[in-house]
Amino acid sequence: MAMKIKKRNRIILLSIVSLIVVSLFLGFFYPFKVKSHIPEEYIGNWINEKDNNWEYGFFEDFIVFDNDFWDYQHQKSGNENRVNLILTKQGKKIRLQLTRINQNQLAIKRDNEKEETFSLMGKAYPNYPNKEIKPFSTPTFQIDSVTVIGYYRNLDKGIKGFVERFFRSPFEIAISDFITGEEVKYYGDIDNLGRFKVTFPVINTQELYVDWKRTRIRAVVEPGETLFLFADISDYIPTATDKKSYEAYTDRSKQVLFMGNNARLNNEIRQYTSPWISVDKSRLRNLDDMEYLRACEDVYNKRIGQLNEHIEKNPTVSEKFRIYKQKEEKYDFAFNLMQHRFALYERAHPRFQDGYIKYVEENFPLNDELDYTLIRYFNTFLSDYIGYVGETLNTAPNVLFDEIGDRLQADGKLTPDIQKQIKEINELAGKIDSVANRDIIAEELRTRTDKLNANDLVKEVAGILHSEKSFLNTAVADSLIINPNLRELWITNRYHYWFEVLRKPLSVQKQVAFKQQVKNPSFRDHIDKIQKYYGDIANEDITYEASLKNTKDLNEYKEAEKIFEELIKPYKGKVIYVDFWGTWCSGCRRDLGIVNNLKEKLQGEDVVFMYFANRSPEDTWKNLIKEMNLTGENVVHYRLPDVQQAMIERKLGVAVFPTYILINKEGIVVNSKAKSPTNIDGAVQEIKDLLK
Numbered sequence: 001m002a003m004k005i006k007k008r009n010r011i012i013l014l015s016i017v018s019l020i021v022v023s024l025f026l027g028f029f030y031p032f033k034v035k036s037h038i039p040e041e042y043i044g045n046w047i048n049e050k051d052n053n054w055e056y057g058f059f060e061d062f063i064v065f066d067n068d069f070w071d072y073q074h075q076k077s078g079n080e081n082r083v084n085l086i087l088t089k090q091g092k093k094i095r096l097q098l099t100r101i102n103q104n105q106l107a108i109k110r111d112n113e114k115e116e117t118f119s120l121m122g123k124a125y126p127n128y129p130n131k132e133i134k135p136f137s138t139p140t141f142q143i144d145s146v147t148v149i150g151y152y153r154n155l156d157k158g159i160k161g162f163v164e165r166f167f168r169s170p171f172e173i174a175i176s177d178f179i180t181g182e183e184v185k186y187y188g189d190i191d192n193l194g195r196f197k198v199t200f201p202v203i204n205t206q207e208l209y210v211d212w213k214r215t216r217i218r219a220v221v222e223p224g225e226t227l228f229l230f231a232d233i234s235d236y237i238p239t240a241t242d243k244k245s246y247e248a249y250t251d252r253s254k255q256v257l258f259m260g261n262n263a264r265l266n267n268e269i270r271q272y273t274s275p276w277i278s279v280d281k282s283r284l285r286n287l288d289d290m291e292y293l294r295a296c297e298d299v300y301n302k303r304i305g306q307l308n309e310h311i312e313k314n315p316t317v318s319e320k321f322r323i324y325k326q327k328e329e330k331y332d333f334a335f336n337l338m339q340h341r342f343a344l345y346e347r348a349h350p351r352f353q354d355g356y357i358k359y360v361e362e363n364f365p366l367n368d369e370l371d372y373t374l375i376r377y378f379n380t381f382l383s384d385y386i387g388y389v390g391e392t393l394n395t396a397p398n399v400l401f402d403e404i405g406d407r408l409q410a411d412g413k414l415t416p417d418i419q420k421q422i423k424e425i426n427e428l429a430g431k432i433d434s435v436a437n438r439d440i441i442a443e444e445l446r447t448r449t450d451k452l453n454a455n456d457l458v459k460e461v462a463g464i465l466h467s468e469k470s471f472l473n474t475a476v477a478d479s480l481i482i483n484p485n486l487r488e489l490w491i492t493n494r495y496h497y498w499f500e501v502l503r504k505p506l507s508v509q510k511q512v513a514f515k516q517q518v519k520n521p522s523f524r525d526h527i528d529k530i531q532k533y534y535g536d537i538a539n540e541d542i543t544y545e546a547s548l549k550n551t552k553d554l555n556e557y558k559e560a561e562k563i564f565e566e567l568i569k570p571y572k573g574k575v576i577y578v579d580f581w582g583t584w585c586s587g588c589r590r591d592l593g594i595v596n597n598l599k600e601k602l603q604g605e606d607v608v609f610m611y612f613a614n615r616s617p618e619d620t621w622k623n624l625i626k627e628m629n630l631t632g633e634n635v636v637h638y639r640l641p642d643v644q645q646a647m648i649e650r651k652l653g654v655a656v657f658p659t660y661i662l663i664n665k666e667g668i669v670v671n672s673k674a675k676s677p678t679n680i681d682g683a684v685q686e687i688k689d690l691l692k
Contacts, residue, residue, distance in 0.1 A: 153194060230255070
């Protein structure tokens with residue numbers, strides 16, 4: 001009998017163990033739905049009826065309150081219409097008493113505070129009952145941070161219903177960086193419940209593009225704040241009606257709401273449906289400048305008219321909403337006006353008609369600090385505006401020998417001979433208009449000038465000064481931008497652009513000049529960090545110097561066919577992936593930053609990566625190669641004289657940069673439009689096809 005009991009116990013024990021193992025297996029691969037911590041009729045977002053602020057979101061696993069997620073510690077039902085909750089977060093604890101009034105109303109009492117009435121959120125956010133006149137915070141032009149926390153409800157439904165858009169990728173914030181002049185993206189992981197959090201830097205009040213691939217939400221944030229975002233992803237799944245009209249899909253109400261300091265502004269932005277009226281540049285190509293301006297003005301007037309009608313119908317909208325939307329429309333208009341400058345290049349005389357720029361000057365003064373960072377189009381408008389005015393003034397940089405002498409002296413490189421030559425040239429130049437034998441003096445001046453210009457050290461410094469004057473000339477901006485904060489931000493942007501294109505440190509003189517122009521510590525710190533970075537790179541040795549080929553032995557070659565044949569001859573028997581690029585080309589620099597991924601995919605294969613640099617200064621060329629780690633046994637870099645480079649480009653039909661070409665093992669060009677490193681799988685396949 002004892003043996004039988006023992007055996008039965010073993011069977012029971014094995015059954016229990018088996019059940020646990022199976023449960024763990026199923027729980028891992030097929031997670032069970034956790035029972036809700038709160039009755040289903042309470043689930044949803046609840047709006048305070050007193051001021052229409054969203055204050056609570058009750059969900060199965062957590063509660064949204066005070067811009068964050070709280071855990072359910074305890075839940076007890078007093079009766080069928082009342083629930084008592086204890087919520088916790090990082091040691092904090094709150095008590096809530098929830099009393100159902102009806103299906104869409106709830107009374108909530110928090111701790112010992114007065115009970116308040118809440119309504120269940122529908123698809124569209126309700127209007128706020130009272131007007132708010134609180135202004136935006138005063139711009140400080142100091143770098144601060146913003147945190148966006150959020151919850152995507154029903155994300156899995158989106159994945160199943162609209163796979164190409166609602167895939168499980170990180171939450172994304174896109175924001176303009178006004179120092180770099182670029183759009184920067186920040187990411188936060190989405191957990192298995194649909195929650196996310198991301199913190200990122202801002203300057204002043206800024207406009208965000210929130211998770212544009214998925215939800216396409218536009219928001220505005222101010223420095224130091226936390227903004228909570230809720231979106232029901234099931235509302236984003238297209239219906240049969242939506243498929244007939246993208247406009248209907250976009251304008252259809254969706255449950256999206258905000259909590260936090262600027263929640264009201266962002267909820268009001270969501271309430272407003274922007275008109276589907278825009279400037280169609282393709283239809284305006286044949287208009288003259290003033291006709292184009294009036295067409296753009298007509299679009300602006302229609303859009304601003306609809307906005308003003310919305311404000312009139314909803315008199316309680318906040319002052320922030322009115323300011324933001326009116327500025328947004330204003331600089332969308334300004335953006336379209338100045339983008340028209342690119343149509344001028346098709347003309348013999350690329351200048352606007354009389355009255356065009358005067359209209360811009362009168363209607364878009366650069367005097368409001370809030371504009372520059374609040375509206376993303378402002379930066380492009382300003383860049384186009386300053387660029388056009390600079391071109392109109394034809395301020396081509398001119399480098400003087402005195403400037404060269406000053407730079408050489410500052411760098412400790414001024415030789416007595418160069419100093420003497422500069423002095424003698426200045427003396428001759430002073431005599432040329434006051435003597436009878438003017439022609440003789442002029443000829444002597446030309447001879448001495450040519451001799452000094454031929455000096456290698458003088459040529460090097462002249463090139464640096466020419467670059468500085470081209471990239472760092474702020475004279476036009478100084479005349480247009482009166483506001484000191486905007487001017488400092490613009491100057492910092494120009495210095496950043498210097499580093500972006502030339503990839504080398506500033507001279508001591510230019511560092512001093514920058515600090516004389518810019519006092520903002522955040523801007524100074526940004527430039528100081530980049531200066532140190534490129535100073536370190538300039539002092540580094542090239543890892544595999546044999547990759548940089550000396551082509552002086554080909555200087556006498558005058559035929560593109562012969563030059564190209566000599567350059568590729570050492571690599572016959574291998575597939576050659578050729579990249580025509582330039583240090584000045586932003587797309588080229590982007591591709592150079594990712595090409596090593598392509599090299600890794602082809603490691604050990606008979607492939608040579610060959611680069612031809614177009615019009616690229618030697619120090620910039622070398623620094624970029626070092627920075628991007630673009631050397632190795634199967635890497636070849638050529639920096640040919642401009643004439644020879646142009647001959648080869650014409651021979652191979654290179655018209656855009658970057659251009660990629662494939663050469664087979666026999667030395668024959670087989671693909672003049674090869675895939676770029678951005679299409680890594682396509683590029684690998686094309687190369688492997690030639691390796692067979």
